Amino acid sequence: MSETRDKIRFAAMRLFAQKGYGSTSVADILQAAGVNAGSLYYLYPGKQDVLLDVLDTYLAGIHPMLLAPAWAEISDPVERVFALLRRYRSALESTDCTYGCPIGSIALELHEPDPPVRERLAANFDAWVAAIEQCFVDAGDRLPSDLDRRALAVFALTTMEGGVMLSRTHRTLDDFDTAVAMLRSHVDLLLARA
Amino acid sequence: MSETRDKIRFAAMRLFAQKGYGSTSVADILQAAGVNAGSLYYLYPGKQDVLLDVLDTYLAGIHPMLLAPAWAEISDPVERVFALLRRYRSALESTDCTYGCPIGSIALELHEPDPPVRERLAANFDAWVAAIEQCFVDAGDRLPSDLDRRALAVFALTTMEGGVMLSRTHRTLDDFDTAVAMLRSHVDLLLARA
DNA sequence: GTCTATAACCCGATAGAC
């Protein structure tokens, strides 16, 4: 029965996003999942393996859970980029600028080498960048032909992550909105130049 | 004698930047500073107060320790922005992409309300943005007159912080360089448009 | 597979002599 595994996974997902990995104790996960310690340690070697499972779940869910809802009613590839950024804005807004991007939070929390965790964080970032790169590729000749689409996608990610960081610190959406507006004006300049 | 206080402060500054606040124990600080527990708790109410002292030190040092060295041989205001970003690149480069911006690291580590800490993180970001805003103001009519100088400064900060996050995760300078190159091309477009 | 109880450890902080 992997129902228990699901309960642990989703409880951990929520807690890591809310309080971070380090500040979440195994006891917190057990309580939130309504599961006992024996069950968790029967299913996972340890706490870090729960994190690995969570990161794998984010990666597997990036298309069905993140991109598909964000893009349901938007077909213009350039607008899809900003529709995705709006999802992060909504997350910030509905949590008083507390919750931003769960991957980014964990990425800066990591300080030890910790290769298996870093590898999965990188895979999540890579998948995000690849999806946005595809949007800019789909924009075709509306963008300058010599523009590096992947570089612009990386720029969109740094804008989002940096904006989340500042908005969480200031507890206002202002910085996030400012950063996205600047990205928008950059894209507009590129569209005009093509 | 505040020599002990200095030893603690600088040991903590280095450790928080290397391993983060949560992963640094008081014992780590004591060992690195060559100081005993009694002395630390005589000088500080607790561990968090050491962090507040460190953040105040960063804020006080932003001009003499960060901006002045970065700008010693550069007078062009726009080039000063990129000279500052180069400092962060050097920090990443000389630490195998482990150490980036200490303020940003702690900012995303914070998950509890923790008002006194957040307040100081915000003050550090604000001072950084104000200094860069001044560069763009000093650029005068080389930039479009209707350009929001502060917004562009926020954008520079999100670019740096986002770039540091990705470079630390991938353990390569590539993402940082890409993000800065995109910012550069945005600024170039603005300069051409003015 | 799930439960309870607990081991083994590290943490921040304190006490009290000097």
Place this chain on the structure above:
DNA sequence: GTCTATCGGGTTATAGAC
């Protein structure tokens, strides 16, 4: 102001019955 020893509590993880 500085030292050593230690307290009390929370941590991850395990043992062993069911």
